[in-house]
Amino acid sequence: MILVIDHEEVRELRLNRPPVNALSPELIVAIRQALEVAPREGAQALVISGAPGRFCAGLDVPLLLTLDQPAIAALWHDFYALLRTIACSPIPIAAAITGHAPAGGTVLPLFCDCRVMAEGDWKIGLSEVQVGLPLPRVIFSALSRQVGSRQAECLAVGGVLVSPPEAVQVGLVDELVAVERGVERAIEWCNGLLELPRHAMALTRQQARADLVRLFDHDLEAELEEVIASWWSDETQSALKALATQLGRRRSG
Amino acid sequence: MILVIDHEEVRELRLNRPPVNALSPELIVAIRQALEVAPREGAQALVISGAPGRFCAGLDVPLLLTLDQPAIAALWHDFYALLRTIACSPIPIAAAITGHAPAGGTVLPLFCDCRVMAEGDWKIGLSEVQVGLPLPRVIFSALSRQVGSRQAECLAVGGVLVSPPEAVQVGLVDELVAVERGVERAIEWCNGLLELPRHAMALTRQQARADLVRLFDHDLEAELEEVIASWWSDETQSALKALATQLGRRRSG
Amino acid sequence: MILVIDHEEVRELRLNRPPVNALSPELIVAIRQALEVAPREGAQALVISGAPGRFCAGLDVPLLLTLDQPAIAALWHDFYALLRTIACSPIPIAAAITGHAPAGGTVLPLFCDCRVMAEGDWKIGLSEVQVGLPLPRVIFSALSRQVGSRQAECLAVGGVLVSPPEAVQVGLVDELVAVERGVERAIEWCNGLLELPRHAMALTRQQARADLVRLFDHDLEAELEEVIASWWSDETQSALKALATQLGRRRSG
Numbered sequence: 001m002i003l004v005i006d007h008e009e010v011r012e013l014r015l016n017r018p019p020v021n022a023l024s025p026e027l028i029v030a031i032r033q034a035l036e037v038a039p040r041e042g043a044q045a046l047v048i049s050g051a052p053g054r055f056c057a058g059l060d061v062p063l064l065l066t067l068d069q070p071a072i073a074a075l076w077h078d079f080y081a082l083l084r085t086i087a088c089s090p091i092p093i094a095a096a097i098t099g100h101a102p103a104g105g106t107v108l109p110l111f112c113d114c115r116v117m118a119e120g121d122w123k124i125g126l127s128e129v130q131v132g133l134p135l136p137r138v139i140f141s142a143l144s145r146q147v148g149s150r151q152a153e154c155l156a157v158g159g160v161l162v163s164p165p166e167a168v169q170v171g172l173v174d175e176l177v178a179v180e181r182g183v184e185r186a187i188e189w190c191n192g193l194l195e196l197p198r199h200a201m202a203l204t205r206q207q208a209r210a211d212l213v214r215l216f217d218h219d220l221e222a223e224l225e226e227v228i229a230s231w232w233s234d235e236t237q238s239a240l241k242a243l244a245t246q247l248g249r250r251r252s253g
Numbered sequence: 254m255i256l257v258i259d260h261e262e263v264r265e266l267r268l269n270r271p272p273v274n275a276l277s278p279e280l281i282v283a284i285r286q287a288l289e290v291a292p293r294e295g296a297q298a299l300v301i302s303g304a305p306g307r308f309c310a311g312l313d314v315p316l317l318l319t320l321d322q323p324a325i326a327a328l329w330h331d332f333y334a335l336l337r338t339i340a341c342s343p344i345p346i347a348a349a350i351t352g353h354a355p356a357g358g359t360v361l362p363l364f365c366d367c368r369v370m371a372e373g374d375w376k377i378g379l380s381e382v383q384v385g386l387p388l389p390r391v392i393f394s395a396l397s398r399q400v401g402s403r404q405a406e407c408l409a410v411g412g413v414l415v416s417p418p419e420a421v422q423v424g425l426v427d428e429l430v431a432v433e434r435g436v437e438r439a440i441e442w443c444n445g446l447l448e449l450p451r452h453a454m455a456l457t458r459q460q461a462r463a464d465l466v467r468l469f470d471h472d473l474e475a476e477l478e479e480v481i482a483s484w485w486s487d488e489t490q491s492a493l494k495a496l497a498t499q500l501g502r503r504r505s506g
Numbered sequence: 507m508i509l510v511i512d513h514e515e516v517r518e519l520r521l522n523r524p525p526v527n528a529l530s531p532e533l534i535v536a537i538r539q540a541l542e543v544a545p546r547e548g549a550q551a552l553v554i555s556g557a558p559g560r561f562c563a564g565l566d567v568p569l570l571l572t573l574d575q576p577a578i579a580a581l582w583h584d585f586y587a588l589l590r591t592i593a594c595s596p597i598p599i600a601a602a603i604t605g606h607a608p609a610g611g612t613v614l615p616l617f618c619d620c621r622v623m624a625e626g627d628w629k630i631g632l633s634e635v636q637v638g639l640p641l642p643r644v645i646f647s648a649l650s651r652q653v654g655s656r657q658a659e660c661l662a663v664g665g666v667l668v669s670p671p672e673a674v675q676v677g678l679v680d681e682l683v684a685v686e687r688g689v690e691r692a693i694e695w696c697n698g699l700l701e702l703p704r705h706a707m708a709l710t711r712q713q714a715r716a717d718l719v720r721l722f723d724h725d726l727e728a729e730l731e732e733v734i735a736s737w738w739s740d741e742t743q744s745a746l747k748a749l750a751t752q753l754g755r756r757r758s759g
Contacts, residue, residue: 134456145655149398153461196635199741203640208659235452387709402651406714488705
């Protein structure tokens with residue numbers, strides 16, 4: 001589900017769960033494990049990439065609708081653990097957003113060090129509200145840190161999806177490149193950091209990301225319980241089922 | 254003083270105190286009451302609009318200069334109560350800034366959910382300092398939340414008025430539309446939110462605005478006393494009288 | 507080392523330590539003293555400027571490499587005292603960034619009220635990491651306040667230097683002007699503030715800068731000890747020596 005490609009000191013983790021890189025429980029755990037293993041195996045920086053046109057479709061809703069309560073509870077605990085692992089990574093992580101990146105596909109890059117997005121007819125944004133999920137607090141906080149309070153309110157409450165140029169403008173991503181250059185540019189960005197005096201870079205990075213790390217400092221169990229309870233509410237279940245039906249039609253259409 | 258126009262679920266409150274929609278003590282109380290009544294009467298979202306070219310001129314300084322100390326004290330308490338009502342509204346509020354919006358005309362939209370501004374030769378900005386009023390803390394905090402610390406410092410200290418395109422650029426408003434489209438676009442924006450799963454939208458909105466609501470969490474009496482004392486200082490009184498004279502000349506000129 | 511030029515109420519402090527206005531221990535102390543003396547001598551606002559093309563090259567690394575431990579410790583204490591003096595100035599300070607402004611040349615303006623930059627082929631940015639210095643916390647905090655968390659992380663960790671147009675875009679400076687207009691525009695900006703009701707302006711300014719002043723509220727001794735220890739680390743010493751060699755070659759080249 002993940003292709004691991006080493007570009008000298010920079011390790012690329014290419015999401016590889018066709019057709020749209022939707023996040024299954026297994027993929028969520030696999031990404032976290034790959035991130036944790038990388039520095040131990042000598043990687044000095046990481047790139048999370050996807051397929052051309054398909055970075056990551058967010059949670060695999062049709063699959064998740066088949067899961068029972070303990071499985072959904074485990075899923076959300078694992079997803080939060082993944083976000084914490086990205087936020088607290090000892091080495092820099094660049095997201096190479098190679099295509100569509102709705103909901104969870106936008107969440108992962110929020111916790112990375114840098115976000116390069118491929119130009120093209122893709123959508124990115126925290127569309128959780130559109131599918132009936134209140135945006136979890138820790139994700140809203142990371143969004144607000146990244147784009148400021150005004151844009152965060154507007155994007156989150158409306159569940160707004162935007163184009164790559166709009167994403168740069170509001171600060172959801174840091175730069176745009178041609179689609180064939182996405183991964184390459186993310187690797188370059190990492191190598192740029194690795195050319196710097198390492199200790200100075202690492203200490204400055206630690207300080208610059210302290211507010212992001214702090215989001216995971218306190219017990220998130222109460223927040224997780226709310227998120228999980230939300231999942232099973234009537235409104236959310238109807239919206240998720242409507243989405244699954246729509247995706248089914250699109251795939252068979 | 255307020256035209257109440259229901260567009261299905263969206264209620265428009267059109268300020269209607271000619272010639273410039275200046276805020277009198279009565280209008281301030283009337284806006285708050287209209288905002289509080291709306292959800293009880295079934296409105297699901299609100300639009301605050303003004304006349305074409307005249308959104309709201311801010312406090313009615315010539316009128317206020319005729320008021321005694323208890324009346325001015327009551328005015329400021331009522332103005333803060335209005336800001337709190339906007340910030341804490343259980344339903345979304347869009348500002349349709351249909352024209353000039355200096356000082357108080359900029360303050361009201363700061364506490365709304367969304368700000369659509371009509372294109373045209375209008376001015377918007379927190380010009381309080383220009384008329385001798387130190388910008389009250391709660392207003393500065395809302396400004397800083399909206400446009401960031403750097404822009405907030407620059408705009409507030411200089412009492413800067415800007416054009417609609419500049420207002421978008423610095424984040425004072427969210428989007429520009431043709432003047433005849435202002436109210437329509439604000440209603441559309443509200444309807445966009447109302448099409449979303451309501452509970453998810455409302456919870457995400459509550460979270461996104463928690464920092465704004467928190468500004469009113471503690472006792473603001475001490476701050477209000479400072480604001481009221483400022484009003485009666487020599488510097489402020491001279492500046493306000495100079496403004497009133499200038500407005501009188503303009504009106505009779 | 508500093509030319510003091512009074513433009514009526516606005517005092518210009520023109521850095522004058524050829525060839526590049528690098529900060530020596532003496533210049534750091536001299537700037538602070540000039541800032542402290544100015545209001546007592548009747549200045550109502552200040553402009554810090556440099557030579558055309560050379561605003562301030564940051565710390566004079568080749569000179570500093572000749573200093574012993576007590577001298578370096580004193581230097582950093584004096585530099586922090588200078589930043590505190592700028593942040594807490596009772597009168598507004600505009601930076602007229604007349605040319606190159608790497609590292610320390612970017613730091614001083616961060617604590618000013620306003621930053622006007624001359625158009626031209628100059629570089630500005632917090633390049634500390636490039637020369638092996640972890641960006642000190644108080645400087646990172648001021649940067650983050652000014653440009654937001656996302657840009658601050660990106661600029662600081664990468665030690666990124668940018669052109670004047672990029673500096674405006676990311677919020678490192680407030681406006682660009684033709685090089686011959688830099689000082690004039692900064693003086694105009696000061697005079698704009700001085701035309702406002704003084705008490706209202708001063709109180710609003712105090713409030714808008716309270717978060718900047720608060721950075722110096724607590725004891726910074728522990729932070730300073732870290733910064734000083736960093737200076738003497740192997741990595742930092744090698745990077746500083748490499749820079750000094752490179753500067754020596756450029757000067758003799």
